[in-house]
Amino acid sequence: MLLERAGILSQPQVETRERGIKVVTVPPLLDYVESAVWQDQDGVRLSQMLQASHALDSAFLAWEMNRKGVTPIGHHNTGFEGYLIARVGSFEEAHEYFLTMGQSILDSIARAHKNSYKTRDLLEKAIHGEKVPAAIIEEWMAIFGAQLARERAHLLANPKALQYRDEVRRRAIVMPKIRYVVGSDGQLVQEYFVEAEKISSVPTFHMDDNFELPFTIVKNIGMFGHPLLRSATRCKYS
DSSP: OHHHHOHHHHSOOOOOOOOSEEEEEOOSOHHHHHHTTTTOSSSHHHHHHHHHHGGGHHHHHHHHHHHHSOBTTBOOSSSOGGGGTTTOSSHHHHHHHHHHHHHHHHHHHHHHTTTOHHHHHHHHHHHTTOOOOHHHHHHHHHHHHHHHHHHHHHHTTOHHHHHHHHHHHHHHHTSOOOEEEEOTTSOEEEEEEEOSOOOSOOOOOOOOGGGHHHHHHHHHGGGGGOHHHHHHHHHHHO
């Protein structure tokens, strides 16, 4: 892969003080990222894309702090938790809200593509992290952006949630930037730290099969806001 051959990824990394939860995973949707720079013979465009992505790191880390840690409404593993501060009264209410959100997104997709089973199928594959055409990924990015806009609108009338958001941002902005490195197996991985209380146990719910996909949407849609993916989109259309 082009990304794995990039010299910038092989440069010595400076270790920083480890705080919170260390995450080492493969970045999402790398095929799309590579497609944005596939004609980049000298690596300049790739280097610019990677550097630009770091401007978005703190927003991503704030999202991950809510997704991976304990929040005032519990742990739901979505990233949207911060938007519900003072809007729901219990863990169960938050869970129901997320199910409703996922179903609403699913219904919107069904209306937009009522005559195209293929597109709906590709969108479902994408939310599970499978390889799909670039246009499908970009549609999910638009869906995610629209959902964020709806949730952010509620913050304007919610001082407690605004205060919580600002605190999370303050903690995220001083965290180390995401590091992209090539492992010994040749696989590109990302390393970052999330300043959050580690989860010792996660409440489980009996969930009807009809709600499995809506909840998967809410849990996974945040990957379409990943800094590397957003930077790749800007690079692709610049």
